[in-house]
Amino acid sequence: xxxxPFRLDPALLAERKPSAFIGWRTGLVLAAxxxxxxxVAQAQSGQDAAKxxxxxxxxxxxxxxxxxxxxxxxMSFLAMILATASGIVLGLMQxxxxxxIRVPSRFVTRLLxxxxxxxxxxxxxxxxxxxxxxxxxxKIPFPDWLKATLAFALPVMGNVSEVLRGAVNxxxxxxxxxxxxxxxxxxxxxxxxxxxxxxxxAIPPWMNWYAMLxxxxxxxxxxxxxxxxSNAQAGMESAGAxxxxxxxxxxxxxxxxxxxxxxxxxxxxxxERKYAIA
Amino acid sequence: xxxxxAPFFKDLYARTGLNFIVFYDPYEFxxxxxxxxxSAQLIVWSLLLSLVIGIVxxxxxxxxxxVLRGVVNxxxxxxxxxxxxxxxxxxxxxxxxxxPTVDMGGYSQPLISSFTxxxxxxxxxxxxxxxxxxxxxxxxxxxxxxxAAESLCFSRWQTYRYVTLPLAFRISLPALTNNLISLAKxxxxxxxxxxxxxxxxxxxxxxxxxxxxEMMLLLFAFYxxxxxxxxxxxxxxxxxxxxxxxxx
Amino acid sequence: MPSPDNASxxxxxxSRAAAAPGSAVPIVSLRDVHKxxxxxxxxxxxxxxVRRGEVVCIIxxxxxxxxxxxxxxxxxxxxxxxxxKVAGREVNDPKLDKLALRREVGIVFQQYNLFPHKTALExxxxxxxxVLREPRAEVEQRARELIAKVRLTGKEDAYxxxxxxxxxxxxxxxxxxxxxxxxxxxxxxxxxxxxxTVKEVLVTIKxxxxxxxxxxxxxxxxxxxxxxxxxxxxxxxGLIVESGPPGAFFSGAKxxxxxxxxxxxx
Numbered sequence: 057x058x059x060x061p062f063r064l065d066p067a068l069l070a071e072r073k074p075s076a077f078i079g080w081r082t083g084l085v086l087a088a089x090x091x092x093x094x095x096v097a098q099a100q101s102g103q104d105a106a107k108x109x110x111x112x113x114x115x116x117x118x119x120x121x122x123x124x125x126x127x128x129x130x131m132s133f134l135a136m137i138l139a140t141a142s143g144i145v146l147g148l149m150q151x152x153x154x155x156x157i158r159v160p161s162r163f164v165t166r167l168l169x170x171x172x173x174x175x176x177x178x179x180x181x182x183x184x185x186x187x188x189x190x191x192x193x194x195k196i197p198f199p200d201w202l203k204a205t206l207a208f209a210l211p212v213m214g215n216v217s218e219v220l221r222g223a224v225n226x227x228x229x230x231x232x233x234x235x236x237x238x239x240x241x242x243x244x245x246x247x248x249x250x251x252x253x254x255x256x257x258a259i260p261p262w263m264n265w266y267a268m269l270x271x272x273x274x275x276x277x278x279x280x281x282x283x284x285x286s287n288a289q290a291g292m293e294s295a296g297a298x299x300x301x302x303x304x305x306x307x308x309x310x311x312x313x314x315x316x317x318x319x320x321x322x323x324x325x326x327x328e329r330k331y332a333i334a
Numbered sequence: 335x336x337x338x339x340a341p342f343f344k345d346l347y348a349r350t351g352l353n354f355i356v357f358y359d360p361y362e363f364x365x366x367x368x369x370x371x372x373s374a375q376l377i378v379w380s381l382l383l384s385l386v387i388g389i390v391x392x393x394x395x396x397x398x399x400x401v402l403r404g405v406v407n408x409x410x411x412x413x414x415x416x417x418x419x420x421x422x423x424x425x426x427x428x429x430x431x432x433x434p435t436v437d438m439g440g441y442s443q444p445l446i447s448s449f450t451x452x453x454x455x456x457x458x459x460x461x462x463x464x465x466x467x468x469x470x471x472x473x474x475x476x477x478x479x480x481x482a483a484e485s486l487c488f489s490r491w492q493t494y495r496y497v498t499l500p501l502a503f504r505i506s507l508p509a510l511t512n513n514l515i516s517l518a519k520x521x522x523x524x525x526x527x528x529x530x531x532x533x534x535x536x537x538x539x540x541x542x543x544x545x546x547x548e549m550m551l552l553l554f555a556f557y558x559x560x561x562x563x564x565x566x567x568x569x570x571x572x573x574x575x576x577x578x579x580x581x582x
Numbered sequence: 583m584p585s586p587d588n589a590s591x592x593x594x595x596x597s598r599a600a601a602a603p604g605s606a607v608p609i610v611s612l613r614d615v616h617k618x619x620x621x622x623x624x625x626x627x628x629x630x631x632v633r634r635g636e637v638v639c640i641i642x643x644x645x646x647x648x649x650x651x652x653x654x655x656x657x658x659x660x661x662x663x664x665x666x667k668v669a670g671r672e673v674n675d676p677k678l679d680k681l682a683l684r685r686e687v688g689i690v691f692q693q694y695n696l697f698p699h700k701t702a703l704e705x706x707x708x709x710x711x712x713v714l715r716e717p718r719a720e721v722e723q724r725a726r727e728l729i730a731k732v733r734l735t736g737k738e739d740a741y742x743x744x745x746x747x748x749x750x751x752x753x754x755x756x757x758x759x760x761x762x763x764x765x766x767x768x769x770x771x772x773x774x775x776x777x778x779t780v781k782e783v784l785v786t787i788k789x790x791x792x793x794x795x796x797x798x799x800x801x802x803x804x805x806x807x808x809x810x811x812x813x814x815x816x817x818x819x820g821l822i823v824e825s826g827p828p829g830a831f832f833s834g835a836k837x838x839x840x841x842x843x844x845x846x847x848x
Contacts (some may be wrong), residue, residue, distance in 0.1 A: 170561050171518040171554060174533065179550055182380040271417040278526060285420060310416045310424060317415040361776015481658060482695035482754075486709040486761065487684045500699050564736060577698045 058272075069152045114304055117291035124287035125312055131283070132188050132270040133204045137267070138209040140262070143216025150221050153242070161217075168214025173272050181279050201283070203331035206278040223254035242275050260328040267324070274309075284309060336363050353545035356552070362539055366377040369535030370556070376452060376531050377518045377560065383457025384517060395469050403465025406465065413462035418455075419523050425455040426527040452524040467513060471506030474497065504575050511568040518564050519557065532556050583692075584770055584834045609796055610655065615664035617650055624650050626820035627664070632798060632813075634764075637791045639807040639828075640800045641730045642817035643843060648800040652713055652769045656687040657797065669764050670780040681713070688758030689767040691692050692774050696742040702729065703738035706760050714755045716763070728756040748779025751752070752786055759790075766790065768799040808832055 149161035168176075182321045184203045227250050235245040277286035288305050312329060340358040347353050356366040357574065394406050426448055435442035446454075475498050483493040525533040533553060540549040608631035617625040625647045633640050638726055640648050653659040655666055657673050657680050666673040669686040706725040710716050729738055732752040742750050754826050758766060768787065772780040784806050791797050791810055801807060807814050808828045815825040816837075824831070824840045834847070835841045 163486055167558075169517075170519075170558055172520040172522040172557050174525065175553055175557060177551075178533075178537075179554070182546055182550065230439060267415070271415075272419075274417045274419045275523070285423070299431040302431050303424075306424040306428045309420050311413075313416050313420065314412065318411065321411075335609065341803065476695075478691065478695045482691060482697075485656060485658065485680045485684055486757070487713045488709065489681065489713075492712055497697055502699075504699065519750055565645045575699075577743055579698070579745070580739035 064073040097108050110298075110300055110304055112302060113284050113291070113301060114297045115174050116129070116290070117305075119161050119290050120291060121284055121312075123309070124282055124284040127201060127281070127283040128270065128273040128276075129209065129316070131201060131276065132266070135205045135212065135269055135273075138206070139212035139216055139265075140265040142209070144220060146213060146217035147224075148219030150217055151224055165214045165217045165221075168211050171211065173211050174275055176210050177204065177207040177275055180210070182206075200279055200328070201276065201281045204273075204279065204281050208269055208272055208276075217264065219258050219265070220254065224250060226257060227238040227253055235278075256269075260324050260331065263320060263324040263327070267320050270317060271275060271313065278303070284312065288289050339507035352548055353543060354548050354552070355543050355545060358540060360501075362543075365535050365539060366417065369532045371391045372449065372529065372535075373521070373531040373556070375526055376449065376529065377521050377564075378386070379453045380460060380521060381514050381564075382454060382516060384460030384464050384514070387457060387461025388468050391461060391465030392468035392472060396472065397464065406517050410462045410465055414461050418459050418520055419526055420534060421459055422455045422523055424529055426451040438489060446528050448524075448527045451494035452527060456521055457523070459520070463513045464510065467509045468502065470509070471553075474505045474509060475501045477531070484581070504577060507568070507572045507575065511572065513566065514568065515561055515565055518560055522557065525535065608632055609669055611665075611667045611800065612651075612655070612667050613665045613667075614654075615651070615654065615661050615666060617647070617654060617659065617661045625654070625661070625818055628817070628820070628822055630815065630822065630825075632765075632795050632796060635794050636812045637797045637810050638799070638815065639811040640815045640817060641800070641802065641807060642802070642823075644727065647815040648822045649769050652689070652767050652798065652800050655765075655767060656689050657683055658689075685761055686713075686764045686768060688761055688763035688765070689769065690751070690754050690758055690771050692770045692776075694742070694747070694754045696750055696757070698742050701739050701741055702734065705742070705753055709757070710760050725756070725760060728759050729753070731789070732756045732757075733782075741748045746779060747775045748782045749773065749807055751779075751783050755783075755786055755790070765796045765798065768797065768801070770800050770802065772801065772803060802847065804832070804844075816843065818843070826835050 126313060128165055146161055146165060149157050152158045152161070152167060181200070181203055184206070187198050190196065224246075231243060231249060231253070233244045235249050239246070271285060276283055277289070280286065290297075292305055294300050343357040346357075348353075356362045391406050391409070394402050397403065405544045413471070430444060430446065431444050431453060433444055435444050457475045478498060479501065480493055483497045488496065521531070522533050524531050525537070528534065536549045536553050607687065610630075611630055612630045613629045615625055616623070621664045628647075628651060630638075640651065642648050648845075650659060654661050655668060655673065661674055670684070671678060671683050673683060673810070674810060676761040681721070696702075697708070700708060703722070703725055706728055707721050708726070710721045711718065726735075729735060732755055734749060734752055734756070737745060737749060737753075743752070745753065754771075771787075772783050775783065780803070783801060787797065787799070788806075788810050799807075799811075811828050813825060814828050816823050816831075816835075816839075818839050824835060824837045831840075832844065835844055
């Protein structure tokens, strides 16, 4: 998929080499920084026998942090599913020939894409009720993490909608014309011919958005959702709020997310390259 | 300006109960302006830093040394694949613990303020994306153009300055615009390290005055306006620098 | 001619005198040039002499090494073996000041390669201004004259993207001429143009030749070669198969390969 003259070829923006070799080295650099900071923290705390060492503290709290990380992942999966489903609907609305559908959906997409994710989170957390009252009198609690998940799904929904619109627009018009000449309706054309072709080219950007979604889930910690960052901070507090713990704990969190996201990023690049030829 | 806005908003509060206190109370108005100023400065400085890092990084990436290239690649991968919020916390709390403090006569203040850390962290985060964009732009300058410059006796540095860089910049501009707008939105994360920018200030106003919906609306409007302004400026630049005749 | 280059004044004086019109020493001379890309040999031993003021056309099937040969003459592509002398300078010399060489040799490419972010006039002015550092007023006047010479007066402020292919190619010719070269190389310059615009470029080159410029053209335009060339060379498989003045060449080619090629294209 080459661009015109003096245009950036989107394929060039991807990694040139999927080089797992570089990834290994990068992970090693982060891990080395982490080990060094632990060493420094250990040296600082080594003097006082009464306090547990920095490494010991981290080891003690690791299971708790990982538990929180699982919540991050759960939020990311759920949010992605919601965002994909609603984003596809919104995207189809954006390409509708009916102006009454197209214009509001375009507006909503632009609004969702242009708003900072943190502000959307604030709005959702404040304005969604704490519990949902059913007509029968039963009450379903609406936990904070679920609200946060919805809040993350919203901007991604806007972006999935754009991805779909872009993918549909990139299908050559010849496809529409030949479908029309074969007497397919617009709905059939979309369902049987256009959308199946879109899926392949939409997957790399879709995976990209998943990665960005996951990297935004730590924001939920601002609202006391017990995910990885929140748990790490709680752990640091419990261990006495010692300054030498800060670096190792935050570095650990960075490594944790990196270890999850980087393979996804590599996979996305490989898919991009594969579909670029198609 | 407060005198112009105050009567309308006081009236609005009286009639509808919509409390936009920031527009009729001098103290709150002052807070609003401060927050807006800090937000604006945060965005401008972090965008600039990210551009500088992007340019330097792209230049280093074209160097011969594999070590230098490896370092830049490691930097890009580290900052693109980790959450920006944790990067902020890491810089402010983690690295901040090691910065010296200045004795202000009675209390000590850290040498590097939370605002500065926010600029550094956001600039480094944005720079990681810009390096890729600039590198792709440099690569996209057709090799034939460089041959033509070489045949016209331009030295390597002259070719770089008069042909490669201007063209690479124009080619990179659309992708760069997207990235800079994204960075401006991400700047709202500075809230988590208590930088007194718009989000932080308005959250204080609404906890003082219990007018959450109105202040949230204002916050939304502020960021949408900021994004719109930056987008407009960059699109103007794009149109101005467009290569005539290659329009799309 | 002011030329702040490495060659000593004596050497350049010699080369000027030696390459005067009608003199025995050719201005471009190739001796047994070999060029390969990796293991693939593109030029397998080419020797050729071009005298000052001559117009030489190189024709042949694709892949016969014509374009590579042209690029070797101005040092864009290095050669593995043999010698190329241009205006007294040895191109194959590793200590050669390439910039000084390129001031003597101008080249026009098939893809024009104008700088898209500069107007036509700026394109023509750029090299003399930045490289030769000549005064602006002088450069601008000469640039306007050159643009008039290629019959594009009125298009000075147009950008390359706003010009047609033929117009861009003529600006490219003016741009190369701005450096006042001794020799002009043309690498299939009309191949990317449509038939109407081909004519306007050929007319320009013809006028250039009539003015006494030494031109080496790689071309498919047989009619042009027949009309303007002083000598035609036919290359095939990296070697010069046959050469001669156009009259004899086109009507009575001796080598069967030449005859076969000519029967296909004429």
